[in-house]
Amino acid sequence: MTASRVEGYLWSSGVAGEKSATQELTIDEGGGAVTVLLPAAAVFSDALTALAGAANGLGLANTYAFTWNAATQTVIVAGAGAPAINFTLAFVGNLHAALGFATAAGYAGATSYTGDRARALGRFDGPTHVKVGGNPIEEGPAVEMKRYRHGRHRAVAWGNHDVVSIDLMVNKDVRADFHASYCHGGRVRYYPTDLTTAYSAINPGGYIDGYVIGVADLSLMGVSERWTLQRVRIARPR
């Protein structure tokens, strides 16, 4: 089975200090803290890229990279230069938890920081932590769809959406974090395989990008109860 994963979306108002949950952090290279702002909402991986781009657009001495280490399930924020200089990293709102850092304030004295929280709430990778089922995609109830007018399908969430159900297995080690994460509510992207293209009728292994509209049928798997099986219903914009 190829690696599956789940990523949440990090939202940004685009304005520093405004509804700031997952959109900004500060970097201080010694000249004072500057705000790095996620310019717009983005899925976790894209958000890391966007944050790096925002940091590097501020005229700082280092060149910054925000990378995800799938093996360790951590985010690394690193400054490079010749030579790289130490910087202080701090987060605003809940971004530290989304990226997997234990506290919001004060990572100092180094040129690179690795997430030190048990889990990043923005991304869960398989096969260790989650498994997006082998036959994950099922269209929503087709009968109901036909009831609606104008050739549209059912839009359970907002606008024109399909409803798909995904069988998701979650490792008990991360179960609590997952259920409080950005991957279990809101807008998410579920990758049943390592394909980085979107699901379609001719690309059934592609990712599903949509809104979690319900989680049902939770059951514990096996005697060890190591895995939780649940059905996640996702509304997917057409």
Added chain:
Amino acid sequence: MARIWDPLQYGWSPGYWLTIQGIPLLASEMNFGLTPPAGYTDDPGSLVIDEGASVGQRVERDRGIGVGYPLTFRLLDTAAVRAQIKVWTKTAVLQADVSAVATSFEVDSTAGWAPGDHFHIGAERVLIDALAAAPPRFTGCTRHVNGIAYTHKADATATCRITDLPRYWLGRIVELWALPVDPSGYVPGSAMTDDAELVFHGHISAGPDRVGDEWQFEALSLDRVLARPLSSALTGKVIDTEFRRLALPFLKIVYHFASYDFAGALVWSHDLVTIPMATDLATDLLSETEIMSRISTSFAAAAAGTGGNVETIAWKAVEGIDNGQHIKNVWMAMFAFGTDATINTLHTRITVGGWVNDESWHVGGKLSTGIHLWSKWCGHIHPGSLGWVNGPPQDVAAVRMDDALGADVPAAGFAKIGDVVYEFKASGASNDTVFLSGLKTIAGQVPTQDLTKETVEILRTDTAPMPDLLLRQFMSSGTANLRSPVTLHDRLDQTQGYGISETLIHVAGIENVCGALFGQTPLTVPSSGQSTEEALCPLLALSGRALVAKPVDHDESGAPDTSRAYRISMVRTGPSGGSYAATITDAHIIASDPAAVEVRRLGDPPTRIRVQGQIAGEDVAPIVVNDKGREQAQSPSELSFTIPMIERNPIVSMVTTWARARFASDQSAREVDVLTVPWIDAEIGDLVRLTSVHPGLVDLVTGAAGAFDGVARVIGSSIMYDTGVRRWTLLFGGYITSLSLCPSAEISLASAYPPIVNSTIDVPFKYYPHFAQLLAQDGVITLTLYDPGSAEQVADPYGYTFDGVEEVAGVCRLTVASLLNGAEVVTPALSRLATPKTATATTYQNAHLMHDGDGTSWGAGG
């Protein structure tokens, strides 16, 4: 600024919290973990609003006002809630009036109270700093805790009772705030107000009612306040029609009487010193009867010490000639003396203030009881001048007020006496009696019948241009500028306004939308007995405008307002206009609901519009406009309005224009209800563009169905609490596809001829909002200059760019920034300014204004 609804598309959800005026409890749906506003204690989880359907409102086009949906909410029966709802234990009764800023409250007793206690009086909560005696009072009080301050009147009844817990909840302000909660449950910010958005502001209309084990309340939206009649009219009864004068408490009247016998020897003399109005206040108004009575009483008291020589004073009205003038009804004082046959002559000297009257009388030994010597009392010094030249006035009335609020009677205004409305030029109050003078009917006639015993209804009115009338009614609290420290519209008496804070009123929006219509034309409207909705909104309805309460996103000049505060504003209600605020597409429409798009025909369009003018509540000749073609083909259908007016003629042309516009647009106008996502950034009164393949939407210009693309006015907007689904009610004009206008503004004056850079050019005020919007959109206005009938200069038209527009003395004044193609002669009352026909127009002009070629726009590209 991102709206509370924007992040919902990424799985966020709104969390609600609520405050009630004067209640220190903040009820919230969940534990937000944020700092509550100062003075409030958070009670997490105590708020339940699931029973409320939605928040929002709908414009009633024929009433000129938006009707906000009510809010139903419940509070759980928590200890904190119970502590507020239970019956009070401490009471006191207010003993003296208290202004909205006073810090001392005189009460009947402070027993049981302690410094640091809070008390409730009306809807206001007050913190006591200290207690004081003689008289008992609370001092150093902190006013308007958890709310706003009011003026309180003491009448020693329960209405002025002070309690330690609320006596009632009705009428208290309710504010519902929404906070964004991210998908992980995190709430941004550190305080509950940081990212919160006010989604409802209203007043409790019912509750608390016990429903199950919860307390249920119902609240009406802020705009519904404007449907509440302002104070009932002051009422009373005419007790007489005598003229009143102010009392002179310090007036001393000295009487000197000296009698002489036949030999010329003094028999007796007496000096009587009286102060007849010593017990009256300088502000008391006294009739002549009352003044004479006081003089008589004080005279009798003084005369008692004369051993019977001097007895009484009496009064008689006479006519005659005084100082060359024919006088009527002048009162003469007549003195009576004891019998004394020895007296031959009597000398009297009466000193009234600075006026002295000496007279001598030959009595020839016949001075006796019953013989009255009269003294010419009249003069030119009050109150010596009792009486009137040329007869008593007919235009006066003394009114005994029913509710002892004589001081609230306006200095001038209107009063309905019997069945007739009179205007009075002056008034005065004395105790519970009000004196009205200068009474004339609306037709200018003085009263012709005796008004005594007629019932009186004193109509409080206000006269001002329309925007000022509205803003005064909204803000006035009875304490000058208490509610309007910036805009200064709080100036009417208590109960003549709603006392709404200026922070809840979109002053700029009202002034722009309303001012463009009425300019500085003053109107007189009743401010008592009627609501704003009754008195002023019909005029707005007729002109295609309405008052609404909404989150304000930009003012009428186009400048953005990022605060998005929930405020009373004014919007246009016609289906067409200029730029649109947002686009609704199929992707926004909730397709799961079979009723996601519903098209409705408007109600029966009128064939006749009747406007009944009123002057202070008195009907004047109506204005009627007919759609005769339709009336011939259909049954007549009348739409009527009642509006205030001072003069009929100036308003006839306006009414005719408005009525014809209504006839034209209503024939094909349709309402469309659309259910969408919540994050479309438009509000009630805005124009939105709707593009949809919905087959119910037909383009009436092309006749095509299922490919709709049109601009509509939002006349209804609401968001459902639980789902976030937003319902729009859109008004489409049907055949009316007008983009906007192509202004042709007649120049009335220029500061220089020909105008040069920095010159000013005046045009009629009605162009102000359009030019102000042009300037706000593009930072510059480009207009061409032409004289009607002259050859058109297409290639290089004369004209100007302007960088300033302002309202000055009732005109729209433009400031020239540059000249287009050189100077050109400008002729006042002939030359005109118009939208450019070429690409010299600015971006906004190109996109939204018609040119005179074929009535279309040049498009965004020019």
